[in-house]
Amino acid sequence: MDDIKLEKQEISDDIIKKIESFSEDEVTEKSNRILERLFDFANFVEAHVVFLYLSGKGDVDTRPIIQYCFDHNKVVVMPGPGPDGKGIRLLKLNDTAADLTTDADGNTIPDATRCRPVPVDSVEIAIVPGLVFDEKGARIGLGAGFYDKLIPKLPMTTRKVSLAFEDQIIQQVPKGSIDRHVDIIITESRIIYKI
Numbered sequence: 001m002d003d004i005k006l007e008k009q010e011i012s013d014d015i016i017k018k019i020e021s022f023s024e025d026e027v028t029e030k031s032n033r034i035l036e037r038l039f040d041f042a043n044f045v046e047a048h049v050v051f052l053y054l055s056g057k058g059d060v061d062t063r064p065i066i067q068y069c070f071d072h073n074k075v076v077v078m079p080g081p082g083p084d085g086k087g088i089r090l091l092k093l094n095d096t097a098a099d100l101t102t103d104a105d106g107n108t109i110p111d112a113t114r115c116r117p118v119p120v121d122s123v124e125i126a127i128v129p130g131l132v133f134d135e136k137g138a139r140i141g142l143g144a145g146f147y148d149k150l151i152p153k154l155p156m157t158t159r160k161v162s163l164a165f166e167d168q169i170i171q172q173v174p175k176g177s178i179d180r181h182v183d184i185i186i187t188e189s190r191i192i193y194k195i
Contacts, residue, residue, distance in 0.1 A: 004175070008173075008176075011173070012132060015132050015167070016058075016131070018167045019058045020058060031061045033189075034164075035061075035163075037186050037188075038161075041191065043125055047124035048074055048075060048124060049075040049122050049125075050065075050076055050127065052066060053079065053128075054078070054100075065127065066096060067096075075118070077090045077092055078109075078110045079109075080110040080111075089112075090117065090120055091117060092118045094115070120154060123155070124157075126154055126160050128150075133162060133173065133192075135185075137182045137185065137194035138179065152180060160181075162184070162186070163185075166188055166189050166190075169192070182194070
């Protein structure tokens, strides 16, 4: 297990270096092409309840997706703190200006006092983050394991989709026992369906 963890860390470090070498204009251009593909993607267009995350620096920008969802009467669901301050629950976002807050670690999250919980079985499409992917849908996340726990809880019919730059796709992701796959990866060049 430690060998897999070490190998994943080395791969992640290489991908982070590649992404950090992109200019702001490159990130914006690639993100826009990915978003165009997503906005034309039938599973996304038809979905009413969309699970999203807030992107960080160097990620495909998810804020336009949130706005698109609001503009097209879709329900936006995001991960937020559990009722006891521990764990995670899914919360419905109604307004990015009013419903987002900052946690103790400086992360922007849904305000649990303003956003109501949403059952996981109502999610029709889940946009799942990751750092590294392969064409079989395997992914390396950011290390917390939240999405590896969430993916099996989603209904079988929920499309698990990741947005990634083509440079984040490798030949094969080393797989641990708890790692979960996504169904589809959308890059600036193509849409990859899990083999």
